[in-house]
Amino acid sequence: MSFPTFATFESLRRRRSAFLTAFTVTAAAVLSACSPVKVLNGLVPGDTYQFQGGIAYGQAPRQLLDVYQPLPSTQPARGSRPLVVFFFGGTWTNGDRASYKFVGEALAARGAVVVVPDYGLSPTFTYPVFVRDSALAVKWALDNAAQLGADPKQVYVMGHSSGGYNAAMVALDERWLAEVGASPRQLAGWIGLAGPYDFLPIGDPQAQAAFNWPDTPPDSQPLAHVTSASPRALLLAASKDNLVYPDRNTGRMAQALRAAGVPVQVRLYDNLSHVTLIGAFAKPIQWLGGPVLPPVMEFLGLASVPSDKAAR
Structure with missing residues (x-):
């Protein structure tokens, strides 16, 4: 009977490492194109959340949103759940709410109500239209939080890339929510x-x-609107992001918030990119490169909430 040699184990280790590297590259490619993202969404479980789609939050054609709600048995109980309004990225030029089912599922399966709105895109619409749309969607979420089973005092805004800009402007610049009869002081935080x-x-x-x-x-820059009254924040970024430089953006924002006395948490990920930072929310590749979901769940107050469905 022969036993595996060290060389055999080393060969297996290298092959596994090569596979993981190839998978990471493939995942990045999948997440950077529209139709493969639909394939990725096709792998998202369909039995971990409840869905309502195409709800109007305004009168314009792009002013529609989707809602992802936890199942009735998911903790926390209805009425005490946080609500997250998520804005997708795409340089304010492309993107749609349907492509981010994997974000809605990841959060709803763990106890959050999630609202994913479309908003006006360039070149048809330019600043500040997409900020105004974002504020109107947040106003809708604030008004409907209780009806959706969420706590109106636990409403958060969250966004990736240019969607992160939208979230920051709604949370920091009082003008936009004030226009629709609301205030950033109604927000529990922003991500x-x-x-x-x-x-x-x-x-x-x-x-x-x-x-x-x-x-x-x-x-027009979110950094210009940081005050001591700004909502608390969680800032996540890839440390080697070559599209939105983390030192200039995440770093300066964190410094400004701290200088104003606003609680802020920062997480940088060495093994993620600008694209895979959001891709790591998808169930098939949540293990990719870094624990993105745990700090978000902790920030939302859901870190200790069990979810049998989410753990599948």
């Missing part, structure tokens, strides 16, 4: 995933169009 918070001058052509560069007002 930014690789968001651009300080990006003047604008170099990206798509962002230039979205913000009418060079006629972009300085107060």
